[in-house]
Every structure is written in structure tokens, then in C-alpha cells.
Amino acid sequence: MEFFSFLFGKKKEEAKLKSSTEQPFHMVKKETVDWRNSEPHLLLLSQFLYGQNAKDAIPPHWEGILGELPQRAVDRFILEGWLVPASLSTKLDRTFSATEIKKLLKERGLRVSGPKGQGIERLLTSDPEGMEAKVSQLDIVECSSEARIMAERFVIERKARKEAAQGNCLKHLRRGNLQGASLTVAQFEARQTFSSKVGEIDCNVEFLKVIFHSRPKILTGLAESEWEPLRIGAAMMALWGTSKATKWLPTNFVGIPRFKHDTAANMILIHAYYRQSISSYLKEGRDVVKKVEVIGAPDSCSQCKKIAGRTYSINTVPELPYEKCTHEWGCHCVIAPVA
Ligand SMILES: [Zn+2]
Structure with a gap:
């Protein structure tokens, strides 16, 4: 009897030790964590809307925002029946x-x-x-069906918040309030579970200014009245990190025949990056950056291939996007300083 109680007692001790360190799934206790009001936890739950591996599906850096190991939260969702074996x-x-x-x-x-x-x-x-x-x-x-309702509602509300912020941002841009537009994005990002753009606000405003003074030659033929809406579309692309501008252009936007509207807006962005690079090289001084090289894209057109790989002085480098480019997606050449 003594022997058995010793054995079981020891096992209990071992189990206690184990649960305090790694907490395998079957040992996680039911807890009253108020995750229903925790955006990170709802975001985690929504990752399982279309099925997901129960182990190692969530990257470890989520720990910071969840305030616990992602696996621990997933295990608790399983234990409490919010996540069920997939069909x-x-x-x-x-x-x-x-x-x-x-x-x-x-x-x-x-x-x-x-x-x-x-x-x-x-x-x-x-x-x-x-x-x-x-x-x-x-x-x-x-x-589970109950969790699905919560997760779907969370996804819909999240999308609606983003669309509202984008609508505000667009209003600011149309009024020429670049600071307001940039601030709207920064405030939105700050409220996100994973924010990426916070802290770049000044940079954004400077870049927006370049966009709004941009008139790349590759877009010759664009009606005078359409430069502003296209720049607004390009600014929205830059601020929200998307490759599409069409949804922010007026419905009667004509554009130019050779490019789709998204491509035309992208040409504005590439030109703005080009101009920003040139002005930063000039600021650094000609002693630091004496020459620049044009770097082509893997699928550059024959015209762009003629300038790609060549070095130029800052005064003589061709304007980018290259106006002679014949690619349907436009020129994607960039410049880089030559050491
Ligand atoms: Zn080209």
C-alpha cells in the first residue's frame, strides 16, 4: 500500500511539474479567459474559419499580441469546443x-x-x-457553428472598419489634406492587431507630396482633368499597400488607351519613387552618389532593356517609368546608386 501511494504520489508530482511548464493539450484546464472581447483572440479564431492545422499553424510572434502562447489559446478553443475536427x-x-x-x-x-x-x-x-x-x-x-458566427461577425466588422477608414482617407485626399489622409491611415493601423505602418507618417506625407506633383511622360495623353483623380488613386495604393486603384477612381474616368487604370496609377507611383530617389541622392551630395544604375525588371520590354544595366550621371539618367516602354504593364525599372 505504501509502495502504491508512493508511486501515485510521485506521478501526481510529475504531472504538476509538467503542466506548469509546457501545458500539453489534455492538461490545459478550462479557464474563464474573456477572449470574446479580445480582438487578437477573435482574429486567431477567424484563422480557423476554413480549417487549419491544430498544431503549429499560428506563427510564434502572435504570442506578443495574444499575451499567451498561440498554441495554448488554440488548445483552449479545442477544449471548450470552439474549434472542432474539420469535416x-x-x-x-x-x-x-x-x-x-x-x-x-x-x-x-x-x-x-x-x-x-x-x-x-x-x-x-x-x-x-x-x-x-x-x-x-x-x-x-x-x-464550430457557434464560433463561426462570432468569427464571421468579427471579419465583417473588421472589413467595415477598414472601408470606413479608407473612405475618410479618400475624402482628405480629395480636399488636398495630405496630412489628414496620412493620419487616418496611421490611426487605423495603430488600432490593428498587427500594425505595419505606424511611425512612417512623416515619410508618407512627403511621399504623398511627390505623388501630387508627379507628371510622368509615360502617361502623356491623359486628360488634364484626370491627373488629380489618378494621383488620388495612386496615393490610396501607396497608403493602403494595394495594387489596385480602380475602386477609388471616378466612374467616368477615361484614362489612356495603352494602360489599364491600375497600371496608369502604378506608373505615377513608380515615378514618385524615382523622383524621391533622385532628390535624396542630390541631398546626399554628388560626392556620395556620383552615378546611378538603371535596374530592369526580369520581363522588361526591348526598350527598357536598352537602358537597363547602364550607369548614368544623376543629370542624364532617363526619366522613369521609361517613356518609350512598350510593356502592357508599363515600365518597372528603378534606379540604384553606384558605389
Ligand atoms: Zn519597358
Whole structure:
């Protein structure tokens, strides 16, 4: 008897030690963490809307914003039933690309055409055991129906907040209030779980000024009245880090025939970067930067290839984007100082 209690007692001690250090899933206690009001936790939950590996899916740097190890939060979601084992179709969707699903359909003589989701349904109807065998070993979990409601609401509200901030920013730009536009982005970013742009506000305003004085030759033919709206579109791209400007252009925007509107706005940005580089080299002084080299893009057109790799003095370097460029996406050449 003594012997057994000694044994069990020791085991208990070991378990205690273990749970205080690494807290494996089965030992995590139910806790009353108020994560429903924690944006980082709701963001974490939303990562599982379409299924996600239960282990190691969330990068460790989330610990800082969650205030706990991501795995610990995920394990608690599982323990409390907010995350449940993913359905077979979710597992297949997470595991196989659209092309791989088509291949599986073809191998079984099933209809290949149509969206991925429908292909998965056909596979599950015709070969449920075979499909289960392919993904049964995977530890993929997804939101429970209750968690799904919360996570989806969170995603919708997050999107709405972003759209409202973008609307405000656009208003500022249209009034010529570059500081206000920049501040709107900074304030939005500061409220984000992961912020990226905070602290760059002065830089942004300087760059916006360059955009609003930009008139690259490659856009010759753009109507006088359309420069301002296109610059606003380009500024929105720069501020919000997107590659699309069309949604911020007036519906009657004509542009120029040779470029799509997004490309035209991007030419403004490339020109602004070019001008900012030139002025910073001039500021550093001609003793520091004597020459610049034009760096081409991998798919540069034949015209851009003629200037790419060549070095120029700051006075003679061709304007970028290169006005003779023939690429449908425009010139993506940049300049770099020659040491
Ligand atoms: Zn080109």
C-alpha cells in the first residue's frame, strides 16, 4: 500500500511539474479567459474559419499580441469546443489544390469541370472511404457553428472598419489634406492587431507630396482633368499597400488607351519613387552618389532593356517609368546608386 501511494504520489508530482511548464493539450484546464472581447483572440479564431492545422499553424510572434502562447489559446478553443475536427470536405479543401482535386476526379473517371467545392463533393459521393484515407491522419480543426458566427461577425466588422477608414482617407485626399489622409491611415493601423505602418507618417506625407506633383511622360495623353483623380488613386495604393486603384477612381474616368487604370496609377507611383530617389541622392551630395544604375525588371520590354544595366550621371539618367516602354504593364525599372 505504501509502495502504491508512493508511486501515485510521485506521478501526481510529475504531472504538476509538467503542466506548469509546457501545458500539453489534455492538461490545459478550462479557464474563464474573456477572449470574446479580445480582438487578437477573435482574429486567431477567424484563422480557423476554413480549417487549419491544430498544431503549429499560428506563427510564434502572435504570442506578443495574444499575451499567451498561440498554441495554448488554440488548445483552449479545442477544449471548450470552439474549434472542432474539420469535416472531410474542409480537410480535402485545405490539403489539395484545385489542380490536385481535378487530378483525383480524373483518376476516378468523374466530371472534372466546375468549381473546386463541387469537385470535392463529387469525390466524396463517389469514393468516401478513399477520400477519408487520404486525410484521416491530419489534425485539421475548424470553427464550430457557434464560433463561426462570432468569427464571421468579427471579419465583417473588421472589413467595415477598414472601408470606413479608407473612405475618410479618400475624402482628405480629395480636399488636398495630405496630412489628414496620412493620419487616418496611421490611426487605423495603430488600432490593428498587427500594425505595419505606424511611425512612417512623416515619410508618407512627403511621399504623398511627390505623388501630387508627379507628371510622368509615360502617361502623356491623359486628360488634364484626370491627373488629380489618378494621383488620388495612386496615393490610396501607396497608403493602403494595394495594387489596385480602380475602386477609388471616378466612374467616368477615361484614362489612356495603352494602360489599364491600375497600371496608369502604378506608373505615377513608380515615378514618385524615382523622383524621391533622385532628390535624396542630390541631398546626399554628388560626392556620395556620383552615378546611378538603371535596374530592369526580369520581363522588361526591348526598350527598357536598352537602358537597363547602364550607369548614368544623376543629370542624364532617363526619366522613369521609361517613356518609350512598350510593356502592357508599363515600365518597372528603378534606379540604384553606384558605389
Ligand atoms: Zn519597358
